[in-house]
Amino acid sequence: xxxxxxxxxxxxxxxxxxxxxxxxxxxxxxxxxxxxxxxxxxxxxxxxxxxxxxxxxxxxxxxxxxxxxxxxxxxxxxxxxxxxxxxxxxxxxxxxxxxxxxxxxxxxxxxxxxxxxxxxxxxxxxxxxxxxxxxxxxxxxxxxxxxxxxxxxxxxxxxxxxxxxxxxxxxxxxxxxxxxxxxxxxxxxxxxxxxxxxxxx
Numbered sequence: 001x002x003x004x005x006x007x008x009x010x011x012x013x014x015x016x017x018x019x020x021x022x023x024x025x026x027x028x029x030x031x032x033x034x035x036x037x038x039x040x041x042x043x044x045x046x047x048x049x050x051x052x053x054x055x056x057x058x059x060x061x062x063x064x065x066x067x068x069x070x071x072x073x074x075x076x077x078x079x080x081x082x083x084x085x086x087x088x089x090x091x092x093x094x095x096x097x098x099x100x101x102x103x104x105x106x107x108x109x110x111x112x113x114x115x116x117x118x119x120x121x122x123x124x125x126x127x128x129x130x131x132x133x134x135x136x137x138x139x140x141x142x143x144x145x146x147x148x149x150x151x152x153x154x155x156x157x158x159x160x161x162x163x164x165x166x167x168x169x170x171x172x173x174x175x176x177x178x179x180x181x182x183x184x185x186x187x188x189x190x191x192x193x194x195x196x197x198x199x200x201x
Contacts, residue, residue, distance in 0.1 A: 038181075038190075041142055041143060041179070044083070045177065046193070048083070050193075050195055051079065051084065052195075059078045060076070060168075061076045061165060062076070062151055062153055062164060062166070063164060070147060070180070070183065072100045072110075073163070074098065075098050075151050075175070076098075077095075078119065079093070079096055084096055090118075092118055092120050093119040097115040097117075098113075099113065100146060103141075112144075112146035112179070113140050113142045115138070115139055116138040126138040145182065147183045148178075148179070150177075151163075151175060151178075152175070153174075153175055154173045154175075156197065173194060173197045174191055174192065
């Protein structure tokens with residue numbers, strides 16, 4: 001009986017030890033996967049900012065929003081088919097918006113994705129599956145879940161951070177992106193350069 005009790009205690013200790021380490025490994029893997037997914041979004045946005053030309057009027061617009069009390073900021077730019085649209089089968093120019101949306105009409109969970117809308121009303125090569133009349137767009141999810149998004153723009157002239165960017169003649173020097181995967185999480189933060197801000201128009 002004594003030997004059985006000792007053996008049981010050893011097995012229980014080993015089980016707890018292994019379980020704890022497996023949970024730690026799983027949490028580490030999940031955190032790494034989440035970070036990699038967010039890094040892909042940052043690289044995508046950096047690529048689009050690198051492609052912006054100073055002569056493109058209305059090519060970069062940013063607006064602050066709230067959704068259920070959390071930051072739900074949006075940034076929009078204009079581009080043609082390619083890496084910006086994440087498809088090559090789309091003629092014409094598109095307005096692309098990085099934004100948060102509910103997964104569906106009945107869901108309380110939100111996801112980060114891009115809205116794709118043709119600039120010309122005569123071109124609709126994508127499946128415009130969301131939105132109402134006059135505001136139809138194609139939605140491409142990128143990260144799920146995503147609880148909140150905060151976007152700020154650094155104005156070199158005023159040496160300040162702004163929550164809105166609506167000047168088609170200028171570009172912010174930097175864009176600060178903060179993403180919260182879950183409510184209560186610490187934000188994942190990235191600084192994105194806008195090279196065309198350094199070029200005279």
